[in-house]
Amino acid sequence: MPRFAADDGVMLAYDDCGQGPVLLCLAGLTRNMDDFEPVVDRFAGLARILRLDMRGRGGSDHDHDFMNYNLIREGRDALALLDHLGIARAAILGTSRGGLVAMTLAAGHRDRLSGVCLNDIGPMIEPRGLAYIMDYLGKLPGYADYDDAADKLSVGMAGRFVGVSWTQWRDHARRLWMETPEGLALRYDPRLRHAVAEASAADAIPDLWPLFEALKDLPVALIRGENSDILSAATAAEMCRRRPDMIYAEVPGRGHVPFLDEPEAVTALGLFLELVQ
Incomplete structure (x- = not known):
């Protein structure tokens, strides 16, 4: 890359x-x-x-x-x-x-x-x-691996995302998180939370x-x-x-x-x- x-x-x-x-x-x-x-x-x-x-x-x-x-x-x-x-x-x-x-x-x-x-x-x-x-x-997503994420997303997101296959949810998990021995980890800086919170408090937009x-x-x-x-x-x-x-x-x-x-x-x-x- x-x-x-x-x-x-x-x-x-x-x-x-x-x-x-x-x-x-x-x-x-x-x-x-x-x-x-x-x-x-x-x-x-x-x-x-x-x-x-x-x-x-x-x-x-x-x-x-x-x-x-x-x-x-x-x-x-x-x-x-x-x-x-x-x-x-x-x-x-x-x-x-x-x-x-x-x-x-x-x-x-x-x-x-x-x-x-x-x-x-x-x-x-x-x-x-x-x-x-x-x-x-x-926050960490709380999924063990991509398969676990696909299992749970298929159920938890079914109301808003209709007809999404298990494979599509697994692809989504792969794009968003990374697998580690401790479970899925973030692919972004968790301090983004602080940046958004600060901007919201300052009414920046x-x-x-x-x-x-x-x-x-x-x-x-x-x-x-x-x-x-x-x-x-x-x-x-x-x-x-x-x-x-x-x-x-x-x-x-x-x-x-x-x-x-x-x-x-x-x-x-x-x-x-x-x-x-």
Whole structure:
């Protein structure tokens, strides 16, 4: 896995494959580039797909200062990857927090973007979804191995994720955690919990609608899980009202976040890539 140095010396892992318009994939808060394996499998023949492990996640270094786990710093890291590869502009596929990073970049570095596809994220974040995230953030998952995780996720997540096979849950576990003799371990810096708690206490992101408005005139797509507890149907409807040209797909039987292998998600991504050619 190649790595490069951010401007403060933190080493960041990335992957670069495929040919075509550049699509930079940015994962959610605790996720990593492996989340986008289905996108690589489906679209590497149509796009040059870059996947970045944000600092503190996956194969990237942990930051000695957990307060550097913030949207501005992570946006700078995304631009640093483009600079490292000599890429002037890219479309961004942002899952959850990755979508927030994309909107932040649209507000400050719009010239570097050719479009944005948001995966289950918008300008309004539902409190119950945030509460659920804080319930597990920074804590060990409590599974013995990938098989154990698949067994328990198949039952525990069945209400929000309908029709997901045991194999799909095992793949999800493999992407999110790593096996150790003591059980599954985190693939991210547990101090992310402190960063999120500090930001929440400071009310650091009071209103995200101006960031969404910064996407004006850029190709935009939105993918929402039908059962999402982060992006409400009402917020998605308002986003569609403000951007009637936006590609929109709701994925049935999925919560936060869709896996991006669902037919609705694949169709939306295909249409989005046609716009950023």
